[in-house]
Amino acid sequence: MSKLVIVGTVAFDALETPFGKTDKILGGSASYIGLSASQFKVESAIVSVVGGDFPQSYLDIFSNRGIDISSIEIIKKGKTFFWSGRYHNNMNNRDTLVTELNVLENFQPIVPESYKDAKILVLGNLHPAVQSSVLDQMEEASTLVILDTMNFWMDHTLDALIEVIKRVDVITINDEEARQLTGEHSLVVAAKTIHAMGPEYVVIKKGEHGALLFNEGRMFSAPAMPLESVFDPTGAGDTFAGGFAGFLSQSENVNFESMKKAVIYGSTLASFCVEKFGTERLESLKQEEISQRLKAFKELTQFEIELTS
Amino acid sequence: MSKLVIVGTVAFDALETPFGKTDKILGGSASYIGLSASQFKVESAIVSVVGGDFPQSYLDIFSNRGIDISSIEIIKKGKTFFWSGRYHNNMNNRDTLVTELNVLENFQPIVPESYKDAKILVLGNLHPAVQSSVLDQMEEASTLVILDTMNFWMDHTLDALIEVIKRVDVITINDEEARQLTGEHSLVVAAKTIHAMGPEYVVIKKGEHGALLFNEGRMFSAPAMPLESVFDPTGAGDTFAGGFAGFLSQSENVNFESMKKAVIYGSTLASFCVEKFGTERLESLKQEEISQRLKAFKELTQFEIELTS
Secondary structure, X not given: OOEEEEEOOOEEEEEEEOOEXXXXXXXXXXXXXXXXXXXXXXXXXXXXXXXXXXXXXXXXXXXXXXXXXXXXEEEOOOOOOEEEEEEOOOOOOEEEEEEEOXXXXXXXXXXXXXXXXXXXXXXXXXXXXXXXXXXXXXXXXXXXXXXXXXXXXXXXXXXXXHXXXXXXXXXXEEHHHHHHHHOOOOHHHHHHHHHHHOOOEEEEEOHHHOXXXXXXXXXXXXXXXXXXXXXXXXXXXXXXXXXXHHHHHXXXXXXXXXXXXXXXXXXXHHHHHOOOOOOHHHHHOOHHHHHHHHHHHHHHHOOOOOOOO | OOEEEEEOOOEEEEEEEOOEEOOOEEEOHHHHHHHHHOOOOOEEEEEEEEEOOOOHHHHHHHHHOOEEOOOEEEEOOOOOOEEEEEEOOOOOOEXXXXXXXXXXXXXXXXXXXXXXXXXXXXXXXXXXHHHHHHHHHOOOOOXXXXXXXXXXXXXXXXXXXXXXXXXXXXXXXXXXXXXXXXXXXXXXHHHHHHHHHOOOEEEEEOHHHOEEEEEOOEEEEEOOOOOOOOOOOOOHHHHHHHHHHHHHHXXXXXXXXXXXXXXXXXXXXXXXXXXXXXXXXXXXXXXXXXXXXXXXXXHHHXXXXXXXX
């Protein structure tokens, strides 16, 4: 099996949506990416940090899904990164209520020896200098590096962000962030601009409107599955990245065609994520359910038009 | 050839976008619908009204595209409907600067005898009572009726709007309007609610995010073609409706499969509309260009995933 290493946050989230609220539950970018990718035939590890307050039962969730957790550092005297947010009625906007970095503040990820030649590295949303420090540890130029980031780093550490973007193969970024990063309104032009910054592949996530994949003048568009209700959008973007990376890990070739499929798998996984609070839906997700939804994705998007010229 | 009758506005528009501004140019829902549908093998007529100030050269644009203009009433002493708007930098929002109804105020559309058995009737955006009066004139239950409307009528003449919605087969409506009409945020639920109001097919237009087609539990999603620049979004929704109706006019069967193709053709035509001011791009549009863009649409959306179960 191919190796996939995921560097990102493992956290507590407390969420409020129009449908209810939670106390501290399992959250963090690496949690969503890992659980999503665990649906594929891949040997995966999470590199992260938590505090002594982090329950074993949450770690067991990862282990039970076959994820190597030996590189999730536990700082006994520290507290786990905590984020709390409240979604507006439209589910597209949210307010951050609390951000306590805690053990994340001094997080220095260490990639385990056995994963330094991983087929795929996913750099979940973190300080871009920390993301760069992970790249320094990798040993094989053939490792496909997928970077996720957000507007916070554009606002506060733009130079470091530009440095890490230079070094990655794939960037996943949401539409408004792509516009902010490039100053371009057209996503086609924004993707070209980001492409010129380094990444060969640019994936622009549009939330309920799906995702766009760009590569050297080629484009692919995948919708999000239209749903009757979105219960909690937290982690949908990370779940997308996890499905995307998971599919590529087990894919023989990494090229535009496999990336297209990876986008569809990413969208499929993300469509489950939003059905329940936090990681709950991902934890119970079965292969048959994924197959069913892939079928629905095909029906949603595929058409037959004969081209005469 | 099948007959298509289009009832809507023929107007003057004055537009301001970040790229420039126009004096009074050809506008109106029926103009865009007609020009777009004229790309298909169909016998079409526009039913509308203009004033004595409306130039023959604009009428010639329709005639030259094979559109029957004998039901565009010319009120010599009246003035043509005039709308002026200014787009914001993001192109998604616009302010109406001027609306002068003029001859439109007393418009009583009369469907010509030879079109009372048309295969397809498109009711462009108009007062819903006026739209109903057109339906009263049609003679064949087999006529497929496509209705377009907007939030203005929801705000001011909701009862009349609900009455006409009851009587149509297909409604095209934008996402925010679908939400306003139904009070439902989820477009899946909104479409179900509208379906229950009457229309067998519900098309939700999402602007730069494409369109969704709903029919009895089935869904189809088409993206908008991502473009380097959107010069002027005016008329894109009507152009979509025109391409949609034009394709269905020449299609042997009217069912979910042909509707899917119609949505793709609608999106294709709309993607040209926004490339220049007003109807300019539609006037010069060639079949080869449409074929090329359909090919691009296939590349943009089609993928191969083997389903194992």
